[in-house]
Amino acid sequence: MSNQNGRPSHSLLLISIFLCILTAPATARGQEPAAPPPSSQQTPESKNSADTKEKQQGEKKKRSKLEQETGTTNDRIFEVMPNYGTVEGAEIIPRLSTGKKFKLATAGVFDYFTYPFIGTLAAIGQANNSPKSWGQGWGAYGKRYGASFADNGIGTYMTTAVFPSILREDPRYYQRGKGRFGHRAFYSISRLFVTRTDSGHTRFNFSEIVGNAVAGGISNIYHPPEDRTVSRNLNTWGMLIMWDGVSNEMKEFWPDIRRKVFRKNTP
Structure with missing residues (x-):
């Protein structure tokens, strides 16, 4: 509404002023410069720190609890x-x-690879019909499987847990990792007779030699009478030590095979 001389009426003017007062703060706020977005760039130091932390977390997740507790891989x-x-x-x-x-010891005895490995040994015994009193058939195969599993399990517990605990010896294998092939091969075999103590010293490996001898003696309990002979016990003792020697050689040279054949520098 306007008056006759063309100027706005007082009511319209007051309404306009009131609306300006109400909208002024909102307009002022809308005209304030927006805060700059946080920078997505990282300094080299922070980036390296984040990468290192992420790598350490990845390595920690990769290693099992047993590996972390025992320092092994x-x-x-x-x-x-x-x-x-x-x-x-x-x-x-x-x-x-x-x-x-x-x-x-428990991890090694009940590892998933152990079962087919023992199955192969039992199959060889079945093929050779040894011992003869067990004969053939699935029942005989089961006896051979059980005996081979017991031989391996008792031997592992004796050399890795029982005697090392009694004699305070360290059952772990410490890779040499450097030097000529012959020196490293000799070192691996020598670990059958030389070991570390819990205090870090070296001495004769009683756990390996005596532990396997005791395991061979215990095997007389579940082997048939025809196998309870001195020659069979010596053969079992020698086989257990031989397998440990082969295991040491593989543990020593596997990292070289892993790097050169499988192109993996780390486990």
Whole structure:
């Protein structure tokens, strides 16, 4: 509405002023410069720190609880064979308690690879019909499987847990990793007769030699009477030590095979 001389009426003017007062704060707020978005760029120091932290977290997740507790690396040989109790380039090596020694033994005895391996040994015994009193058939195969599993399991517990705990010896295998092939091969075999103590000293490996001898003696309980002979016990004792020697050689040279054949620098 307007008056006759063309000027706005007082009512319209007051309404206009009131609307201006109401909208002024909102307009002022809308005209304030927006805060700059947070920078997505990182300094080299912060980026390196984040990368290092992420790498450490990845390594921590990759290693099992047993590996962290024992300072070992179960870097499976040819990606399938168990490699428990192996120390490969570790900077901090924790001391093994009795409980940890038994954990290492249990992991090796009941590893998934053990079952088909024992099955193969039982099949060889079945093919050779040894021992003869067990005969043939699935029942005989089961007896041979059980006996082979017991031989392996008792031997592992004796050399990795029982005697190392009693004698305070360290059952882990410490890779040499450097030097000529012959020197490293000799070192691996020598670990059958030389070991570390819990205090870090070296001495004769009683756990390996005596432990396997005791395991061979215990095997008389579940082997048939025809196998309870001195020659069979010596053969079992020698086979257990031989397998441990082969295992040491594979543990020593597997990292070289892993790097050169599988192109993997780390486990």
